[in-house]
Amino acid sequence: MNLSEPEARSRLATARVARLATADASGRPHLVPVTFAVDSTESAIYIAIDHKPKTTTNLKRLRNIRENPAVSLLADHYEDDWTRLWWVRFDGVARLTTTEELTLGLLRDGPTIPVRLDFTFEPSTPPWGFGEGMDSETWADVHYEHAGRFTGTLHYGSRSVTLAGTGYRDHSTGPRDVGPMLSHTWVHGRFPGGRGFQVFAAHTRPDQRFASAYVALGDELRAVEVRSVPGWQGRDGDPGSFVVSLETENGPAQITGHTLPQRYHWSALIPWEFAFGADLDTPDGPGAPWPVLETMVALEWDGEPGYGLLEMTRPRSG
Numbered sequence: 015m016n017l018s019e020p021e022a023r024s025r026l027a028t029a030r031v032a033r034l035a036t037a038d039a040s041g042r043p044h045l046v047p048v049t050f051a052v053d054s055t056e057s058a059i060y061i062a063i064d065h066k067p068k069t070t071t072n073l074k075r076l077r078n079i080r081e082n083p084a085v086s087l088l089a090d091h092y093e094d095d096w097t098r099l100w101w102v103r104f105d106g107v108a109r110l111t112t113t114e115e116l117t118l119g120l121l122r123d124g125p126t127i128p129v130r131l132d133f134t135f136e137p138s139t140p141p142w143g144f145g146e147g148m149d150s151e152t153w154a155d156v157h158y159e160h161a162g163r164f165t166g167t168l169h170y171g172s173r174s175v176t177l178a179g180t181g182y183r184d185h186s187t188g189p190r191d192v193g194p195m196l197s198h199t200w201v202h203g204r205f206p207g208g209r210g211f212q213v214f215a216a217h218t219r220p221d222q223r224f225a226s227a228y229v230a231l232g233d234e235l236r237a238v239e240v241r242s243v244p245g246w247q248g249r250d251g252d253p254g255s256f257v258v259s260l261e262t263e264n265g266p267a268q269i270t271g272h273t274l275p276q277r278y279h280w281s282a283l284i285p286w287e288f289a290f291g292a293d294l295d296t297p298d299g300p301g302a303p304w305p306v307l308e309t310m311v312a313l314e315w316d317g318e319p320g321y322g323l324l325e326m327t328r329p330r331s332g
Contacts, residue, residue, distance in 0.1 A: 017100055026102040027052040027287060029089035034061065036078035036085050044074050050087065051288050058289065059087055059104055073130075080128040119293040133166035135181055139210060142235055144226040151216075151224055153195060153286070155188025161202060161210050161230065180204045180321045182212075191285035192304070194219055197329040199243040201258060203269065203313040203322030208232045211269065211315075213258060215243050217329075229262055238262045244271075246328050249294050250279070251307035253326075269315045273324065277309035282327065298330045 017025065026032075034048045051060045079085065090101035137160055144157040164181035167174050182202055198216040210230040217223055225240040244256035258269040279292035281303035292305035305328045313320040 022102045032089040039081040130169040137162040139230045152191040154186035157186045159184045193284045200325040205320035271311045271313040274310040
């Protein structure tokens with residue numbers, strides 16, 4: 015089947031798995047299956063090195079990219095009816111960027127710098143599944159969140175940085191479309207005494223709101239009601255100081271916080287693609303990239319300090 019360029023891009027964006035081809039300095043090829051995210055507006059693809067256990071973190075694909083940054087990505091579909099066969103190949107490279115560049119628009123092509131992440135995730139609570147109300151949401155059928163701690167090393171270029179701290183991972187299944195969503199706030203935190211919390215609150219349509227939240231003490235998770243969360247402020251969304259108010263079975267809980275310099279902006283591309291960078295000066299419009307702020311936060315809960323992550327979208331009109 016011969017595909018037009020728009021159709022090829024569309025099929026690549028909806029593929030759930032592809033094959034990444036790399037080659038070392040001598041040209042010896044290497045092929046592995048990968049999951050990925052597509053930025054269709056900038057002809058870019060993002061592939062993460064995730065937390066799943068592997069026999070080694072010294073991955074051949076990463077060694078090859080350090081020696082030879084030229085790569086190919088192939089997505090394909092097979093049926094016994096050969097008139098319905100198709101494949102799409104994408105050739106490209108990887109790069110790093112700065113926080114300032116990420117506030118000026120979607121990430122543009124630039125110099126390639128080898129990057130490798132060697133991380134271990136240690137859960138601190140059981141997974142939390144979003145429950146009642148998900149049947150009317152369009153961004154996922156099922157969604158799980160998992161708090162824990164990441165330790166490891168970030169390697170980029172000739173530099174290596176050791177990292178250790180609060181971490182979080184999540185997973186969604188089902189058709190995913192953020193188009194109807196008007197705004198959202200997601201925040202979580204962990205504290206040395208073993209307590210933690212997570213809040214997701216979304217304004218999904220003018221007449222519909224969704225919220226899911228819990229507090230944790232060790233391995234025990236308890237559902238709570240959301241009273242208030244921070245929202246997007248000013249041009250770049252940074253609320254500065256903020257309060258998260260929850261209603262627990264033991265009464266009200268108030269967690270104060272402030273944002274930290276470690277942050278970046280990205281864009282949600284309708285229906286479900288992510289791209290680094292955000293145009294913070296262009297008004298919202300149909301199909302326009304949707305700015306998102308991701309920032310580390312310092313927290314305090316009943317006098318106990320902690321840390322976490324805050325994510326917010328710029329509100330859109332219905």
